[in-house]
Amino acid sequence: MSTWRAQLLTDTPASRNQARLGQFYRGWLQFKRNKLAVLGLLIVLLLIVVAAFAPWIATHDPYAQDLARRLLPPGAQGHWLGTDEFGRDTFSRLVYGARITLMIVVLVAAIAAPIGLLVGTAAGYLGGWVDAVLMRVTDVFLAFPSLILALAFVAALGPGIENAIIAIALTAWPPYARIARAETITIRNSDYIAVARMQGARTARILWAYIMPLCVASLVVRVTLDMAGIILTAAGLGFLGLGAQPPMAEWGAMISAGRRYVLDQWWVATIPGIAIIVVSLAFNLLGDGLRDVLDPRKS
Amino acid sequence: MIQVRNLNVTFGQGAQAVRAVRDVNFSVAEGESFGLVGESGSGKSTALRVLAGLNPNWTGEAAVAGVSVGQRDTRLPRLVQMVFQDPYASLHPRHTVDRALSEPLEIQGIGDVGPRVERALSDVGLGPAFRFRYPNQLSGGQRQRVAIARALMLEPKVLLLDEPTSALDVSVQAEILNLLRRLRRAHNLTMLLVSHNLAVIAHMCDRLAVMNRGAIVEEMDVATLRRQEPREAYTRQLLLASRGYDREVAANIVTYD
Amino acid sequence: MSKPLLEVEDLRVTFPTPTGPFRAVRGVSFSLGRERLGIVGESGSGKSVTGRSILRLLPPHAKLEARRLSFDGKDLLTASSGEMRALRGSRISLVMQDPKYSLNPVMRVGEQIAEAVRDKGAGARRRAMEMLEAVRIRDPERVFNLYPHEVSGGMGQRIMIAMMLAPEPDLLIADEPTSALDVTVQMQVLAILDDLVAKRGMGLIFISHDLDLVASFCDRVLVMYGGRVMEERHARDLRQATHPYTQGLLDSLPRIDDDRAELPTLQRDPAWLKD
Numbered sequence: 001m002s003t004w005r006a007q008l009l010t011d012t013p014a015s016r017n018q019a020r021l022g023q024f025y026r027g028w029l030q031f032k033r034n035k036l037a038v039l040g041l042l043i044v045l046l047l048i049v050v051a052a053f054a055p056w057i058a059t060h061d062p063y064a065q066d067l068a069r070r071l072l073p074p075g076a077q078g079h080w081l082g083t084d085e086f087g088r089d090t091f092s093r094l095v096y097g098a099r100i101t102l103m104i105v106v107l108v109a110a111i112a113a114p115i116g117l118l119v120g121t122a123a124g125y126l127g128g129w130v131d132a133v134l135m136r137v138t139d140v141f142l143a144f145p146s147l148i149l150a151l152a153f154v155a156a157l158g159p160g161i162e163n164a165i166i167a168i169a170l171t172a173w174p175p176y177a178r179i180a181r182a183e184t185i186t187i188r189n190s191d192y193i194a195v196a197r198m199q200g201a202r203t204a205r206i207l208w209a210y211i212m213p214l215c216v217a218s219l220v221v222r223v224t225l226d227m228a229g230i231i232l233t234a235a236g237l238g239f240l241g242l243g244a245q246p247p248m249a250e251w252g253a254m255i256s257a258g259r260r261y262v263l264d265q266w267w268v269a270t271i272p273g274i275a276i277i278v279v280s281l282a283f284n285l286l287g288d289g290l291r292d293v294l295d296p297r298k299s
Numbered sequence: 300m301i302q303v304r305n306l307n308v309t310f311g312q313g314a315q316a317v318r319a320v321r322d323v324n325f326s327v328a329e330g331e332s333f334g335l336v337g338e339s340g341s342g343k344s345t346a347l348r349v350l351a352g353l354n355p356n357w358t359g360e361a362a363v364a365g366v367s368v369g370q371r372d373t374r375l376p377r378l379v380q381m382v383f384q385d386p387y388a389s390l391h392p393r394h395t396v397d398r399a400l401s402e403p404l405e406i407q408g409i410g411d412v413g414p415r416v417e418r419a420l421s422d423v424g425l426g427p428a429f430r431f432r433y434p435n436q437l438s439g440g441q442r443q444r445v446a447i448a449r450a451l452m453l454e455p456k457v458l459l460l461d462e463p464t465s466a467l468d469v470s471v472q473a474e475i476l477n478l479l480r481r482l483r484r485a486h487n488l489t490m491l492l493v494s495h496n497l498a499v500i501a502h503m504c505d506r507l508a509v510m511n512r513g514a515i516v517e518e519m520d521v522a523t524l525r526r527q528e529p530r531e532a533y534t535r536q537l538l539l540a541s542r543g544y545d546r547e548v549a550a551n552i553v554t555y556d
Numbered sequence: 557m558s559k560p561l562l563e564v565e566d567l568r569v570t571f572p573t574p575t576g577p578f579r580a581v582r583g584v585s586f587s588l589g590r591e592r593l594g595i596v597g598e599s600g601s602g603k604s605v606t607g608r609s610i611l612r613l614l615p616p617h618a619k620l621e622a623r624r625l626s627f628d629g630k631d632l633l634t635a636s637s638g639e640m641r642a643l644r645g646s647r648i649s650l651v652m653q654d655p656k657y658s659l660n661p662v663m664r665v666g667e668q669i670a671e672a673v674r675d676k677g678a679g680a681r682r683r684a685m686e687m688l689e690a691v692r693i694r695d696p697e698r699v700f701n702l703y704p705h706e707v708s709g710g711m712g713q714r715i716m717i718a719m720m721l722a723p724e725p726d727l728l729i730a731d732e733p734t735s736a737l738d739v740t741v742q743m744q745v746l747a748i749l750d751d752l753v754a755k756r757g758m759g760l761i762f763i764s765h766d767l768d769l770v771a772s773f774c775d776r777v778l779v780m781y782g783g784r785v786m787e788e789r790h791a792r793d794l795r796q797a798t799h800p801y802t803q804g805l806l807d808s809l810p811r812i813d814d815d816r817a818e819l820p821t822l823q824r825d826p827a828w829l830k831d
Contacts, residue, residue: 338739470821470824498810
């Protein structure tokens with residue numbers, strides 16, 4: 001066993017960081033055993049790499065139109081995946097679209113998860129009227145199907161990718177609040193919370209340092225599994241013309257534009273569709289793998 | 300050091316109200332070790348939790364070192380701390396031992412954290428090798444030692460113990476009991492120990508009170524317990540039942556209300 | 557000398573784990589007649605696994621091997637799952653620790669007992685009532701219709717016993733049947749077990765971590781540690797145990813009538829775990 005591996009797996013870590021890294025490494029070893037989850041992770045990593053290095057990976061300018069070369073099939077004239085109705089290279093648009101997809105997914109998670117966590121843990125720990133008020137607000141948001149609510153927000157705020165992100169985030173947080181609240185209620189009467197109270201810890205500290213870390217695991221799993229849905233909702237909004245606006249290379253908008261040609265030039269709509277399927281599946285597999293590792297009940 | 304008078308705790312309301320603790324009175328002098336014995340539903344754990352400040356719904360008087368446990372007084376963390384029954388539930392699963400022991404110091408703004416943590420660990424017989432482990436890397440006995448070390452970080456005057464060895468293996472129990480006795484002497488702790496096990500109480504306490512259905516049945520010193528000369532029939536029955544299976548004893552068991 | 561009810565020879569149980577195979581039971585041998593045998597050990601000693609192995613109630617990935625495992629002359633190692641099902645619950649019964657987890661929460665307790673009776677049909681309900689009376693439940697009519705969450709711990713355990721004894725088994729395996737109970741309730745439950753076992757001439761295997769209790773309730777005692785039997789003795793001779801593990805365990809127990817300042821702690825000898 002190489003020395004750094006031995007260091008990470010040691011029974012007697014010598015510092016907090018070593019202990020944390022050791023736990024992380026053990027988690028990784030367990031995660032690795034799930035081959036499908038690793039596949040999911042690889043695809044997600046591929047997505048990140050493609051998004052980061054888009055300018056180098058794309059073969060053409062995604063916005064460059066060439067009407068003489070519209071609707072070319074895959075492989076023709078140097079266009080690996082063909083061209084769309086304006087003669088723009090599908091492959092390059094796919095690659096730049098990865099950036100948009102990633103941005104949507106990360107921003108929605110970054111907005112919705114903390115809101116849900118905060119609302120849920122506060123409601124669960126404080127109980128009483130705080131719980132009642134917060135949960136009724138959550139219920140209001142949950143009552144609407146997410147796409148409809150997102151539509152309503154976008155209609156109110158105006159179309160555009162930023163507004164689409166806000167709209168999706170606003171519909172995504174309620175389930176996280178519910179999950180966080182359920183976890184909080186389970187653990188708020190635990191002995192270690194009682195100990196913290198006896199030591200004089202204030203509510204804020206207990207929420208931040210004791211309760212939230214235990215909710216994070218379930219939340220991470222749920223968020224990852226939701227990413228597929230987020231991508232699809234964004235694609236749906238894009239499809240309806242309410243998300244990314246042309247000429248942005250968002251995958252959903254690409255499908256929408258390619259609708260008209262689906263019978264004869266199937267690749268225009270189908271290829272972005274396959275990309276969405278693959279990435280959604282990857283997030284699902286990743287989320288499943290994470291759940292097996294992070295389930296706090298197992299540790 | 301501990302003063303409890305007319306303590307009453309009622310759960311629920313109206314027709315479903317349950318009087319878990321009924322007019323309980325006892326006091327514990329400084330440096331003394333006092334036991335609360337009883338079966339389930341006797342109210343012993345409820346009374347303990349009141350003194351820990353974990354149960355706000357009580358009436359009467361309950362004070363530690365003259366400070367009432369009612370108003371979340373900021374002096375209380377340095378006066379009274381508790382060791383819980385289940386070592387598998389009393390340590391935060393995501394905190395290392397180091398974190399668990401530093402928390403009380405950080406909350407109370409006490410410096411010199413590193414050396415204090417190391418000293419606390421060695422006081423309970425765990426070396427520095429355990430400092431950065433997570434609870435799932437510790438055995439039940441080791442976890443309970445950490446819980447004890449944690450309870451002593453703020454140097455409390457009073458230590459409350461709720462069945463500290465019930466969830467442990469027999470061979471580990473003796474180690475923990477010895478540790479508790481040693482620490483009590485070293486820190487001149489006042490101890491209030493709750494248990495259903497008369498042998499543990501006899502070993503650890505100077506005086507004890509027997510509880511049944513929320514009320515104190517009898518108070519006595521340990522010598523009386525050892526001589527097995529209790530006054531009350533309930534206590535006598537408890538003593539007999541603790542001695543292992545006996546057909547005669549079993550046949551004569553009566554429920555006391 | 558009648559034929560022994562149960563014969564176990566060189567029982568070995570291994571569980572595969574991510575970190576290698578775990579040998580929970582390493583060569584346990586004993587025989588049981590119509591008597592009370594106590595198996596004592598701490599957590600991880602293999603006592604519960606031994607009890608369940610007799611009924612072949614281990615998780616599917618566990619590996620069970622033995623030179624001999626037979627009940628009333630019938631070989632349990634080669635018995636089919638159909639044959640084992642026929643034995644379980646009717647000729648060999650298992651009572652477990654916490655009735656909270658062993659009673660079906662959505663079924664009335666009386667019905668659960670009736671289900672366990674061998675001859676189903678009209679007589680089953682009457683049998684169930686008889687069993688409730690046999691475990692000294694005072695108003696069986698009322699208790700029959702209760703759900704498990706409506707009964708106390710002691711009553712729940714008595715119902716478990718009623719359920720397990722309804723089919724009149726020849727062998728009862730009780731795994732920590734009274735550990736979750738108050739000491740006075742424990743006495744009462746044990747008295748019931750005592751009577752039922754004596755009256756029906758059943759064999760009883762009593763698994764527990766409580767050395768004193770087992771010594772006072774059983775006829776013979778097996779002390780287990782690390783998957784092996786460290787000592788086998790008549791209950792009345794337990795205090796004269798020769799194995800250092802048993803002696804160490806007995807010495808380390810606090811007792812009401814002794815006033816030792818410090819309890820001797822068990823010194824584990826790694827030699828006890830060697831093959």
